[in-house]
Amino acid sequence: MKFTTSNIITSSAKAPDTSILIIYTGGTLGMVHNDKGSLIPFDFASIMDHIPSLRKLELNITVLSFDNPIDSSNVNPGHWELLGQMIYENYSEYDGFVVLHGTDTMAFTASAISFMLENLSKPVIFTGAQLPISAPRSDARENLITSLEIASTKINGKPMVPEVAIYFDSVLLRGNRSKKVESVHFDAFESEN
Ligand code: ASP
Numbered sequence: 001m002k003f004t005t006s007n008i009i010t011s012s013a014k015a016p017d018t019s020i021l022i023i024y025t026g027g028t029l030g031m032v033h034n035d036k037g038s039l040i041p042f043d044f045a046s047i048m049d050h051i052p053s054l055r056k057l058e059l060n061i062t063v064l065s066f067d068n069p070i071d072s073s074n075v076n077p078g079h080w081e082l083l084g085q086m087i088y089e090n091y092s093e094y095d096g097f098v099v100l101h102g103t104d105t106m107a108f109t110a111s112a113i114s115f116m117l118e119n120l121s122k123p124v125i126f127t128g129a130q131l132p133i134s135a136p137r138s139d140a141r142e143n144l145i146t147s148l149e150i151a152s153t154k155i156n157g158k159p160m161v162p163e164v165a166i167y168f169d170s171v172l173l174r175g176n177r178s179k180k181v182e183s184v185h186f187d188a189f190e191s192e193n
Helices: 042-048 052-059 075-092 106-118 140-152
Strands: 003-011 018-024 030-031 037-041 061-065 096-100 124-127 164-169 172-174
Touching: 003 042, 018 075, 018 140, 037 042, 042 061, 052 140, 061 124, 061 140, 075 096, 075 106, 096 106, 096 140, 106 164, 124 140, 140 164
Parallel strands: 018 061, 018 096, 096 124, 124 164
Antiparallel strands: 003 061, 030 037, 164 172
């Protein structure tokens, strides 16, 4: 699997103390419309142009994006293993992790990763979007900004959410307790019972 790496410092005022690794596996969130109206993968190096309010978060962000984004209906256990390995290998370098994933099988991947990463003490927040990041009223912006906030927030020096979770449309759910319930409206995930 090949990746493109982009390094983004969201604060211009001072060097941020918090580092977050974003892994873009595929899915609607990281897509943009080209001049002909077709969807093509987004270049995460230009993320500040699409979400200027990220400047307020003061983060040192690294994005690893799959060069061939995977529609999540094609994600298999080999991809879960790869993702688990990527988080494991980068674990000490970052304060938190945000995984951008297609919504169709996000709950399955989040669940598998939650069982792989034993003794986790840092946030691994999965999110995605119902509309591409280039769409005027895309949910990608809010879902990504809040996931970054959750992945980077600490209380008394300790991560506030040290577990694998899905954040989507103002709802934060345990990764292994979530289900996709909606393919059109923004409120796509819930936790039964
Ligand atoms: N089919 C896409 C996927 O699951 C839809 C999405 O991104 O939500 O990868």
